[in-house]
Amino acid sequence: MIKNDLGKKLLFFDGGMGTLLQAKGLKPGELPETWNVTHGEEIIGIHQAYIEAGSDLVLTNTFGANALKFRDGGYPLQEIIEQAVSHVKEAARRAGRGVYTALDVGPTGKLLKPMGDLEFEAAYEAFKQAMVYGEQAGADLIHIETMSDTYEIKAAVLAAKENTKLPVFVTAIFDERKKLLTGADVPAVVSLLEGLRVDALGVNCGLGPVQVMPVLEELLVCASIPVIVKPNAGLPKQRGNETYYDVSPEEFARTMKDIVEKGAAVVGGCCGTTPEHLGSMIEACRGMSVKPTEKKTFTVVSSYGQAVVLGKGSKIIGERINPTGKKKFKQALKDHDLDYILKEGILQEENGAHILDVNVGLPDIDETAMMVEAVEGLQSVTSLPLQIDTVDVRAMEAALRIYNGKPMVNSVSGKQESMDAVFPLIAKYGGVVIGLTLDEKGIPGTADGRVRVAERIIREAAKYGIEKKDIVIDVLAMTISSEPEGAAAALEAIGRVRQELGVHTVLGVSNISFGLPCRPILNASFYMMAMYAGLSAGIVNPSSESMMEAYDAYHALMGFDENCSRYVEKYAGRKVRGTSAPGGSMAALESGGRASAGLAAGGGADMLGGDMSLQTVIEKGLKEEAYHITETLVRDQAPLDIINTHLIPALDHVGKGFEQGTVFLPQLLMSAEAAKAAFSVLKERIAESGEAAEKKEKVVLATVKGDIHDIGKNIVKVLLENYGFEVIDLGKDVPPEQILEAVRAQDIRLVGLSALMTTTVVSMEETIRLLKMEAPKCRVMVGGAVLNQEYADMIGADFYGKDAMQSVYYAQKSLL
CATH class of the missing domain: 3.20.20.330 (Homocysteine-binding-like domain)
Incomplete structure (x- = not known):
């Protein structure tokens, strides 16, 4: 073998x-x-x-x-x-x-x-x-x-x-x-x-x-x-x-x-x-030996666009996509308001979250279907890794199957029934699983007891081939209002799990303060102590100013923020908050709000929706929101003005980000879809007004003969349409003669050709040769994984598009 x-x-x-x-x-x-x-x-x-x-x-x-x-x-x-x-x-x-x-x-x-x-x-x-x-x-x-x-x-x-x-x-x-x-x-x-x-x-x-x-x-x-x-x-x-x-x-x-x-x-x-x-x-x-493969111990969670490695410093797991204690979120789930969930995800990313917790469990909804929809939706608007948070094993497996990357999974406990159900899923689909230090006897009151439960979880996971690096232990913070020793026990357990067991830790920080006044004061202080004890990731509200201050201060104090650069960038010039101003800073502290962002805890999505411009929602890829905002704007503004002041700037911003590597293809395409939703409203208004629509330049796109790969062509098509071009898409495996026929029939001035396979580059060259001979006024731009600028020049192309945005810019330059 x-x-x-x-x-x-x-x-x-x-x-x-x-x-x-x-x-x-x-x-x-x-x-x-x-x-x-x-x-x-x-x-x-x-x-x-x-x-x-x-x-x-x-x-x-x-x-x-x-x-x-x-x-x-x-x-x-x-x-x-x-x-x-x-x-x-x-x-x-x-x-x-x-x-x-x-x-x-x-x-x-x-x-x-x-x-x-x-x-x-x-x-x-x-x-x-x-x-x-x-x-x-x-x-x-x-x-x-x-x-x-x-x-x-x-x-x-x-x-x-x-x-x-x-x-x-x-x-x-x-x-x-x-x-x-x-x-x-x-x-x-x-x-x-x-x-x-x-x-x-x-x-x-x-x-x-x-x-x-x-x-x-x-x-x-x-x-x-x-x-x-x-x-x-x-x-x-x-x-x-x-x-x-x-x-x-x-x-x-x-x-x-x-x-x-x-x-x-x-x-x-x-x-x-x-x-x-x-x-x-x-x-x-010949005769060379293979270097032994070294087992790596990195604990990594990932999305389609990035990986988050636990270890240096602590990471933030955004807690806001969870109905516990959130009336508006519960109502959004009942109303099937997916945009509310997506906006919460975007807000948490902007406020500094590294991973997003996703919990949609309510007794009166189909949790499996909603979990799948939420995971798919969030992965279309953010590149952050997700934490799949559910006790429903069916919902967990459904989400694991369609998740694009390696997620965190919250959670498994030390109960044998829980481990028997969850570990096979982690072994099959991959993931970093959170182990809760509770078993059939409940949550141990001491650090010793919690470490023993953690050891049991690790031993059982090993039977499924799940390594320590894919286990993170939650030692469970108990509220000090009912268990005065709860904070001390949790802090001791965090340190011992890290040092004695060699695995990372996570904690729902705000549990510590239930039932007490001015909870943000306790939460922030406990968060700082937990990070010092070895907390790898805290499940917190990234919109909470006090929590983020604790996070930033800890990383600056412990040398994880090199030269305090993040701290200085964020806080330079900001005045120290007073402690006695009525209804001001203390009110923000009690609510857990983030004053600098103008957002109150629990109201983040509402404020986000109210403050977001059409340009912003397009940049974020929120299709439904883009449609509704455009419906409002078009009552008072001309469609062309909306296009020029909102849609095109948004597409330009995302396009530049894509070229610079700060925006990924899924985000680029979701932004294009949001722009398309806005365009649909504007088209309706133009049609109703009887105004003549602005004449669009036409571009023919085709994947060349013999090639069935149309990924690149389809991306270019979406973007060209959003920039106001009319695209005649001839599909894939298109003979040169068919492309020439389309060019002649509609007096086309620009053709885009795509090829992914080495064997079909010959067809691209043949098509270019035919177009140059029979339609010399038509320019040809080319793209594909097997091409480069030198080769494009050699086969006679007028332009080589390294990525989809470059093709759009060339079309603008040559046709508009």
Whole structure:
């Protein structure tokens, strides 16, 4: 089995397939996977060349073979996969050496909801069919590769884990900023994949061997499992009518040797690499040993866009999305007012929360459905990780399944029934679980008792393979009005859990003061003491001025705020509050409000909604709010004025943030959706008034012939429409002649072409050549993972869009 070799000896993947098939006659637009049926000998020959070069793991020719791509006739998916697996095995027989047959699974080419139109479970089913067929045909492992979205990765991994017994490898496409297309950084990807218990992880495609080094270095810092590296042979270039890659086999081998020396355990090649590249690499690395994989102890929770690591200092878990003691929140849940929940999340993020607690449990609502809706909604407007907070195991599993990242889970107790129910879910989906120090006998009154319950939780979790780093202990703060020793016991327990058990701690801080006056005074003081005792994360109200002052002061005093920079930035010039002014600062303290933000505790969402402009709600991606605010504004303002003073500035602000890396793709698209909701109101008003709508410039978009990946095209389409362009979307796999016909029919001045696959770049060049010859006044902009500026220039494009916003700016410059 592959698991016997993985991490113990250096393993070699094979290299590229697409460019080799092109050399053998694969036509532009022809699906490479169909060659498993129609050109079996050519496929076997390529596999054999890699095996003879020394590859240990050989990928089946099934990169795009999924149930979405092969559902409309043609060759059956099962036949394609069965033939693909048999070709690898036949190639190994002819080469006279055994190899591992890796079922190659690439992306669907679609964005999953809420960013795109593909349902999570639909993606899951598409992957599931291919994987089941692959295992039945005799594949030895599943290699999920070239992934740019953690949500799609999760769908694919779950499909593999739940429907096969095969080992699972995963590699993703990172850019030069070490991020995926949808925003995930290296720690976020690693935490997700390790939580899902894949066997190896890493990076492929997108970058050459030199450029991939920084990604590798961070992977090695984060990962506790073997790391895979499969770079391109550079990026494609053009020489006459020939496409080539600029990294030679010798250069490739030299750099890959360095990559192995740094710690990669599995190496191979991606686009542009050949049996010569792999042969040179294997010869250069022959005899090298694999560095032992070190177990990392980082406690990480993550979202699609960022990871939060517990450890240095303390983190803030926002407590406001919880109906306990909040009448307005309870009513919002009963009224199914999702915008209230989303605004609470946005407010807490702006006030400094690192993680958002999500509890929607009420007796008279469907908690499972509401939890799923709340998690999906919050992940569309904030990149903060979430804490799934529920005692309903069905709601917990439903949320864990659709959560995009590695969440915190609140909670499990020391009761055997609780551990039996929760630990299997954490083992399956991944997560950092909060262990409550209570058992069948209740909450122990002493620190000793709570530490013993924590030890029991840790021991039981280990039976499920859940490590200490994925357990956080809540020693439970008891109100001192009824238990005078409650604070002392909790503080002692925090310190002992950290020091004696070696796990992180969390606490619902405000529990300490129930039943007493001026609660913020006690809460803030206890919070400071708890952090000093070793509290890793406090569940607090980030809109509470006194709590945030305690937080900021602690981090400045203990040296966690380097040079007190955060403290100075936040408090410089602010006057010290008086203690005797009636109804002023003390009133704010009692309410727990944050005076500087003008927000009172419990009223945050209402104040936020009242104060937010249309521009702000669009920036935050609040669709319903954008619609309703626009309905109000349009009563007194002209639609064009609203567009110019609210919509366009909002889109510009988010677009600049996206380019600077401070806003991620999901936020960009949700903002576009909010703008679209506002536009719908303005269109109605223009139609009712009988005014002539402003003439829009038209842009044709298409994914070129042979390519079914329309992620990039769809993103550009949404943004162009929001900037006032009329988009004629020709779809995917579009022949050059059809694009030319659309250009001629409507006198189009700008065409946008997308390609993700190396094998379809030829179609892009053919389309550009045809347009230049037959419609010379039409400009062509191009984009896609396999392109760069130099290659775009070589194939005759007028503009290369590195990201979607650059394409919008070019359209504005060239058409408006």
